[in-house]
Amino acid sequence: MSTKYVLEFVLHAKDSSPKIIKSALAEFGSDLVVGDCQKQGESCNYQVSMITEDPTLVFDLCSQLGRIRSVKVRES
Numbered sequence: 001m002s003t004k005y006v007l008e009f010v011l012h013a014k015d016s017s018p019k020i021i022k023s024a025l026a027e028f029g030s031d032l033v034v035g036d037c038q039k040q041g042e043s044c045n046y047q048v049s050m051i052t053e054d055p056t057l058v059f060d061l062c063s064q065l066g067r068i069r070s071v072k073v074r075e076s
Contacts, residue, residue: 002053004076009059013066014043021046021065028058045069051076 007029011021018034025032029052037044043066052058055073062068 004051004053005055006049006051006072006074006076007055007058008047008049008070008072009062010069011046011048011062011066012040012043012069013046016044016046016065018046021048021062024061024065025050025058028052028054028061 013021018036021034022032025034025048029050032050033048035047037046048062050058059068059071
């Protein structure tokens with residue numbers, strides 16, 4: 001049985017939306033929640049939480065969308 005991880009982080013992105021982020025991450029985990037844009041200058045901070053078996057894959061993908069901040073990872 002694979003270990004599952006709960007991820008919570010903030011994605012700081014300029015040209016994105018909750019829909020784009022959800023679409024990009026949907027196949028990599030479950031219980032995916034992406035908060036609405038919290039404006040910061042021209043960019044947005046999106047609060048993201050999900051359960052995944054491969055946090056590295058999720059963070060690699062998110063790094064292509066923007067900067068990752070305030071990361072919390074724990075075993076499910």
